[in-house]
Amino acid sequence: MKEGPDIALIGSLIGDPARANMLTALMGGQALTPTELAAQAGITLQTASSHLAKLEAGGLLTQRKQGRHRYYALSEDExxxxxxxxxxxxxxxxxxxxxxxxxxxxxxxxxxxxxxxxxxxxxxxxxxxxxxxxxxxxxxxxxxxxxxxxxxxxxxxxxxxxxxxxxxxxxxxxxxxxxxxxxxxxxxxxxxxxxxxxxxxxxxxxxxxxxxxxxxxxxxxxxxxxx
Structure with a gap:
């Protein structure tokens, strides 16, 4: 598709099993740490951090810092x-x-x-x-x-x-x-x-x-x- 919204990008972000597991975990509405999300996805913390950066760059997640900790949540209702x-x-x-x-x-x-x-x-x-x-x-x-x-x-x-x-x-x-x-x-x-x-x-x-x-x-x- 040459014009219009890039659904392929969104599809690729959601389509990875580890990222899908992390997104599903956040459907509970609670903000979770990278460590908690890594456990949900069954991957290492380092790998989870890479996935989270991609999801945040794609507009699916937002993060906030509280002290030494980082918390991730879905970026919006949509x-x-x-x-x-x-x-x-x-x-x-x-x-x-x-x-x-x-x-x-x-x-x-x-x-x-x-x-x-x-x-x-x-x-x-x-x-x-x-x-x-x-x-x-x-x-x-x-x-x-x-x-x-x-x-x-x-x-x-x-x-x-x-x-x-x-x-x-x-x-x-x-x-x-x-x-x-x-x-x-x-x-x-x-x-x-x-x-x-x-x-x-x-x-x-x-x-x-x-x-x-x-x-x-x-x-x-x-x-x-x-x-």
Whole structure:
């Protein structure tokens, strides 16, 4: 391709298995050190540093320094959305790297997708909000919060004015790799996941993207977002 965006460059950055493993590890939304990412990729620290430099130069990662340590994270929401879409594409064609393990059902039920809720519960939440006409579709992939939706989220304690000030979309779709349907991303998706954790309804599993709901939290979530 002689003109237009260079998808070959992005493809080559993601296509390396070690880099793909590091990017997937960062889909949990947490910043990780080069040592932690090297362990995720199963490579040496020196090799990981070379890969991380390429991913940063390609605009997929950003790093920050804290004291003597360096931390890497996905550079923006779009990177997470792209990776989740690629996971869905691969899963839909049976392209998996290993057989599902014990954690697989938990990941399919509820997990972190960069900074918002994914899995069955993430899809359920978006479906419920659309069904209640609190979110409406605005084009093939775009979403918009309705007046009823604004009242609803403010009643939950979410600051709508703060969401509007963000440069990010308030609502947007993200193709769920396990459900192969859309869940809610954007600043509202992040705010809702933060709300569930702050309320003690759910917590993240250590060293995993899985989100575990407590019994009372699950009951509250299901009542809040009925099918």
């Amino acid at each position: 990177v997470g959305l792209m990776l989740e879409s690629l996971m869905g594409f691969a899963a839909g064609r049976g392209l998996t790297r290993s057989r599902p393990g014990p954690k697989d059902p938990a990941l399919r039920k509820a997990r972190v997708c960069y900074n918002h809720l994914a899995g069955d519960y993430g899809v359920r939440m978006l479906d419920s909000l659309i069904g209640a006409r609190q979110i409406e579709t605005a084009g093939e992939d775009d979403l918009a919060l309705t007046d009823a939706g604004r009242v609803r989220i403010e009643s939950l304690g979410i600051d709508y004015a703060a969401l509007r000030k963000s440069r990010r979309p308030i609502c947007r779709t993200c193709l769920d790799w396990s459900e192969r349907r859309s869940h809610l991303a954007g600043s509202l998706g992040e705010a809702l996941l933060t709300l569930f954790i702050d309320k003690g309804w759910a917590k993240r599993e250590q060293n995993s993207r899985a989100v575990r709901f407590t019994a009372p939290g699950e009951k509250a979530f299901l009542e809040l977002f009925p099918r």
